[in-house]
Amino acid sequence: MSDLDSLQAPCNAASDWSVEEYFADKEHLSSSAINSMIRKGSRYYYERYIAGSIKEQDSTAFAIGRALHCYLLEPQHFKSRFVVAPICDKRTKEGKKAWSDFKASIGWEEGSDAKVTFMTDEQIDLIESMAKSIMYHEYASSLLTADVERIKETPIRYEYRRRKCKALPDIVLPNSDLIVDLKTTTGLDASPVAPTEFRRTMERFGYHRQAQWYRMAYQAKYGRVPNFAFVVVDTKEPHDVAVYILRDSLLDIARKEIDEVLDDIESREAIQVWVPEYSKGAIELGSSKYYVPYRKDNRINDE
Numbered sequence: 001m002s003d004l005d006s007l008q009a010p011c012n013a014a015s016d017w018s019v020e021e022y023f024a025d026k027e028h029l030s031s032s033a034i035n036s037m038i039r040k041g042s043r044y045y046y047e048r049y050i051a052g053s054i055k056e057q058d059s060t061a062f063a064i065g066r067a068l069h070c071y072l073l074e075p076q077h078f079k080s081r082f083v084v085a086p087i088c089d090k091r092t093k094e095g096k097k098a099w100s101d102f103k104a105s106i107g108w109e110e111g112s113d114a115k116v117t118f119m120t121d122e123q124i125d126l127i128e129s130m131a132k133s134i135m136y137h138e139y140a141s142s143l144l145t146a147d148v149e150r151i152k153e154t155p156i157r158y159e160y161r162r163r164k165c166k167a168l169p170d171i172v173l174p175n176s177d178l179i180v181d182l183k184t185t186t187g188l189d190a191s192p193v194a195p196t197e198f199r200r201t202m203e204r205f206g207y208h209r210q211a212q213w214y215r216m217a218y219q220a221k222y223g224r225v226p227n228f229a230f231v232v233v234d235t236k237e238p239h240d241v242a243v244y245i246l247r248d249s250l251l252d253i254a255r256k257e258i259d260e261v262l263d264d265i266e267s268r269e270a271i272q273v274w275v276p277e278y279s280k281g282a283i284e285l286g287s288s289k290y291y292v293p294y295r296k297d298n299r300i301n302d303e
Contacts, residue, residue: 019168022155026052028166031213035206037261045265046274063117064235065184067127072134072144072182073152073170082127085118126235130184133239140231140243143180148173158220161262167217177226179214183207186235193232193242202230211246212254 017025026049037045048054067082088094135141151172158165171180185192185201192198202208211228218226227245234240268274287293 017155017157017166019153019155022166022168025166028157028164030166030168031206031210034213034258034261035209037264038206038209038257041276042264042268042274043276043279046268050274060123061184061186061235063119064123064126067117067119067123068130068184068233069153069170069182071127071131081115082117082119082124084121084124087120129237130233130235130239133241134182134231134233137231137241137243140241143171143173143178143229143231143243149175156217156221158217160216160220161259163262165213165217167214169214169217172218172226174222177218177222177224179211179218179226179228181207181211181214181228181230183230183232184235185232191234191240193234193240195242195244198230198232198242198244208246208250208254209257212251212258215251 029049033045033049036048044054048056067078070078070081134144151169151174153168153170154172156167156169158167169179170182172178173180185198187197190197192201207230211230215226215228218224228251230244230246232242232244
């Protein structure tokens with residue numbers, strides 16, 4: 001029996017949203033919300049996804065990832081969504097004029113900030129180099145370019161445990177029952193796309209839970225259980241690439257984690273308490289099992 005066969009069957013799957021509508025929606029639960037409960041806690045979940053007082057902060061790494069997605073999956077929109085901006089000091093009169101002239105040159109209207117991401121020449125070069133490395137990887141490039149039915153970045157709405165949910169897979173291959181997700185990653189020493197290193201990244205950021213969430217959406221829409229593949233590329237040269245197919249045993253763990261999170265959300269909704277337990281009262285604190293106490297014979301001898 002597949003791990004998804006034991007799930008309460010989702011229903012009412014639909015994919016009639018645009019990507020813009022997907023991100024604007026506040027009613028449906030996403031994999032990001034699920035992961036935020038685990039990674040950042042119940043208070044953050046409440047402020048971000050219920051109260052709406054915390055807004056998503058863009059970062060350079062996130063912008064690079066979005067740009068690579070667009071470059072590979074929606075190349076027709078890349079130049080209009082990711083624009084090289086001039087380097088100018090907008091605090092000065094000359095800088096303000098240069099910026100104003102630049103906006104006029106690309107037809108950028110006030111209020112359109114969310115539709116355009118400004119980048120440097122170096123960042124555009126990085127995106128092109130990563131895309132080239134992915135295309136050199138035979139299996140990765142086949143997932144992105146093979147002449148088969150391929151559905152790119154199409155939102156799916158569905159229900160799970162009587163809760164409205166949503167998912168936005170990068171690529172769906174319905175004839176192969178496969179979902180493909182593109183990830184950028186980086187590291188200091190060992191290659192971050194190597195199995196050991198990427199496994200740590202996946203566990204830290206909850207990528208396996210995202211994968212299971214998307215599989216549930218796929219099952220709701222197509223009535224079948226898909227496989228899931230990550231195409232991973234290093235943001236640092238030489239931009240190593242790897243493809244990972246997640247095992248059912250890992251996705252079963254992810255399913256159980258999702259159910260645990262939903263249980264937690266439901267219990268907190270019932271009593272309207274979102275403060276984490278460690279924020280109540282005082283807690284005794286000792287050392288961790290990894291702490292090594294100082295001893296004079298442990299000092300480094302510089303002589």
